[in-house]
Amino acid sequence: MGYEIRTYGDPVLKSQSLAIENIDDKLVRLTDAMFDIMYEAPGIGLAAPQIGVQKQLFVYDIGDGADVLINPVVVESSGEWVYEEGCLSIPGLYVEMVRPKEILLKGINIDGEEVSVEADELLSRLFQHELDHLNGVLMFERMTPDQRTEALAEYRRLTESLESASGVREKSKGQEPKVIKLK
Numbered sequence: 001m002g003y004e005i006r007t008y009g010d011p012v013l014k015s016q017s018l019a020i021e022n023i024d025d026k027l028v029r030l031t032d033a034m035f036d037i038m039y040e041a042p043g044i045g046l047a048a049p050q051i052g053v054q055k056q057l058f059v060y061d062i063g064d065g066a067d068v069l070i071n072p073v074v075v076e077s078s079g080e081w082v083y084e085e086g087c088l089s090i091p092g093l094y095v096e097m098v099r100p101k102e103i104l105l106k107g108i109n110i111d112g113e114e115v116s117v118e119a120d121e122l123l124s125r126l127f128q129h130e131l132d133h134l135n136g137v138l139m140f141e142r143m144t145p146d147q148r149t150e151a152l153a154e155y156r157r158l159t160e161s162l163e164s165a166s167g168v169r170e171k172s173k174g175q176e177p178k179v180i181k182l183k
């Protein structure tokens with residue numbers, strides 16, 4: 001259907017997504033397309049705004065099966081966990097960040113049923129990252145000021161070297177990912 005992953009600089013990534021009011025065939029087809037794009041990337045999560053759709057929806061699969069969450073909200077969170085977070089919209093960059101370790105989310109599944117999901121560590125981090133996308137928040141806004149400066153410079157370097165190498169922007173295939181550490 002011509003969807004593609006939007007990358008940093010695209011204004012859609014800064015927009016607030018709207019709540020989904022009904023789950024119809026069109027929405028199911030959208031989630032199918034999102035899974036295809038996520039697996040091809042490859043990634044473990046993808047939020048609708050990342051393909052230019054301003055709807056409160058994300059898909060994910062950390063290896064325990066594919067799932068969809070619609071209109072997700074945080075009920076509670078606790079603890080702290082450090083993880084090198086990456087984003088399909090900021091390819092090639094991983095940033096060590098502290099966020100809550102455990103989270104409880106409420107939302108709606110693709111069958112329209114209310115669900116609550118408890119998540120720990122990687123799944124919890126994924127949920128928090130995708131929720132940020134639904135609120136127009138990117139990783140840069142979660143970094144320390146020092147990390148942000150370093151990450152922006154590194155991302156500029158990564159995208160410029162890709163553009164000059166091929167004339168067009170491509171995915172950072174074969175490029176060493178850059179990790180921005182917490183100091």
Ligand code: ZN
Pocket residue numbers: 086087088089129133
């Ligand atoms: Zn992301």
